[in-house]
Amino acid sequence: MRILYFDCFNGASGDMVLGALLDAGLPLAALREALGSLAIDDFDVTASKVLRAGVSATKFDLVEHGAPTAVERAPAAAHSHAHHHGHNHGHATSPTPPTPQTSATSPTVPTHHAHRSLPEIFNHIDRSALSEAGRSRAKALFQRLAEAEAAIHQMPVERVHLHEVGALDSIVDIVGAVFALDWFKADRIICSPINVGRGMVHSAHGVFPVPAPATVRLLGDAPIFSRGPEAELLTPTGALLLTSHAASFGPLPAMKIGAVGYGAGHHDFRETPNVLRVLVGDADEAHVHQVIVVECEIDDMNPQLYGPVMEQLYAAGALEVFYVPVQMKKNRPGTLVTVLVPPEKRAAVTDTLFRETTTIGVRYGERLRECLVREFMTVQTAFGPVRIKVAKRGQAVTNAQPEFDDCAALARERGVATKDVHAAALKAWFERRA
Numbered sequence: 001m002r003i004l005y006f007d008c009f010n011g012a013s014g015d016m017v018l019g020a021l022l023d024a025g026l027p028l029a030a031l032r033e034a035l036g037s038l039a040i041d042d043f044d045v046t047a048s049k050v051l052r053a054g055v056s057a058t059k060f061d062l063v064e065h066g067a068p069t070a071v072e073r074a075p076a077a078a079h080s081h082a083h084h085h086g087h088n089h090g091h092a093t094s095p096t097p098p099t100p101q102t103s104a105t106s107p108t109v110p111t112h113h114a115h116r117s118l119p120e121i122f123n124h125i126d127r128s129a130l131s132e133a134g135r136s137r138a139k140a141l142f143q144r145l146a147e148a149e150a151a152i153h154q155m156p157v158e159r160v161h162l163h164e165v166g167a168l169d170s171i172v173d174i175v176g177a178v179f180a181l182d183w184f185k186a187d188r189i190i191c192s193p194i195n196v197g198r199g200m201v202h203s204a205h206g207v208f209p210v211p212a213p214a215t216v217r218l219l220g221d222a223p224i225f226s227r228g229p230e231a232e233l234l235t236p237t238g239a240l241l242l243t244s245h246a247a248s249f250g251p252l253p254a255m256k257i258g259a260v261g262y263g264a265g266h267h268d269f270r271e272t273p274n275v276l277r278v279l280v281g282d283a284d285e286a287h288v289h290q291v292i293v294v295e296c297e298i299d300d301m302n303p304q305l306y307g308p309v310m311e312q313l314y315a316a317g318a319l320e321v322f323y324v325p326v327q328m329k330k331n332r333p334g335t336l337v338t339v340l341v342p343p344e345k346r347a348a349v350t351d352t353l354f355r356e357t358t359t360i361g362v363r364y365g366e367r368l369r370e371c372l373v374r375e376f377m378t379v380q381t382a383f384g385p386v387r388i389k390v391a392k393r394g395q396a397v398t399n400a401q402p403e404f405d406d407c408a409a410l411a412r413e414r415g416v417a418t419k420d421v422h423a424a425a426l427k428a429w430f431e432r433r434a
Contacts, residue, residue, distance in 0.1 A: 011233025
């Protein structure tokens with residue numbers, strides 16, 4: 001399985017996403033051809049190597065013919081062009097109104113973007129060289145962006161100001177990212193928790209705390225954190241692309257890295273590289289899953305209840321449930337309850353623990369679980385057929401065990417010892433394997 005992992009330790013923007021994917025191997029000529037198929041005149045895109053805190057990265061830039069360059073528009077902005085949807089986002093923001101000498105968030109001269117309506121954007125996308133699935137995905141991204149802006153400004157989608165969604169840089173970043181991600185043909189896209197930055201951001205609508213309102217709306221339930229300089233590290237377009245494409249959020253999965261790319265933001269921070277990292281590779285052959293470990297200790301519950309509790313936890317989606325005796329405060333004997341659960345089932349398992357036990361608190365954390373590939377085969381014994389669970393790592397068989405329920409059922413039916421059926425099943429397995 002091919003995996004594409006976004007490491008957002010210093011945030012993300014649309015041009016950083018494209019820079020990272022170009023750095024990881026996406027041909028610039030292919031990206032130019034895809035963007036050219038939009039039939040929008042008077043722009044070009046470039047990619048150049050830069051250093052960010054000593055790390056080599058690819059800087060993606062939009063060049064509008066006859067318009068001020070990105071540097072002229074925003075000399076200290078974090079990314080290559082003044083950010084999208086009327087927010088003019090950039091890193092290294094200031095809580096005071098910006099001036100041409102100190103601003104990092106607003107253009108020093110007016111931009112000359114032509115702003116297009118949502119139907120116009122859809123028409124350009126329909127004429128593009130994107131795949132059918134890519135065209136649908138690109139239009140869904142613009143629709144989601146427009147709905148987020150409409151909700152923030154309390155207006156119908158059709159009345160959202162054109163500068164919110166129709167600027168050329170928005171179109172280039174979103175359509176370009178859709179093409180680029182299709183080009184990599186990843187089976188699964190995973191994203192780390194996202195650093196959103198901190199401080200205040202200046203936008204066309206006023207001064208707002210980081211993350212900006214549009215960014216918050218687009219983040220949904222994606223995990224975020226705040227670290228580093230007073231700067232806006234995550235833009236609305238970055239949030240839109242990451243949350244719309246990521247199948248899950250979490251730590252780096254077990255994978256064999258085939259390519260790595262670094263997409264540069266405009267500003268060069270001294271403390272940490274102002275880059276977005278992408279890792280591309282193949283999942284390990286072993287089955288590796290992210291799980292949540294939920295735990296609590298109980299010292300005041302009727303022991304008879306532990307059986308029904310376990311049944312309810314499995315019904316709520318637990319993968320594993322086990323009890324361990326522990327010695328608790330005031331020298332009381334207690335029970336450590338440990339539950340392994342898929343991330344999407346954590347809330348249901350937590351609700352079950354609070355409802356079915358006497359605990360008043362639980363703790364949980366992310367872990368990776370590696371499982372061998374398992375398959376069943378049936379062997380014939382003198383007592384009847386028995387299923388064998390075979391575990392493999394790659395092509396090597398590491399374990400084989402008869403299904404206990406099959407052995408117990410045949411033992412009852414034939415009036416023999418369960419251990420005799422178990423032994424006969426193992427013997428049949430080894431003879432068949434030989």
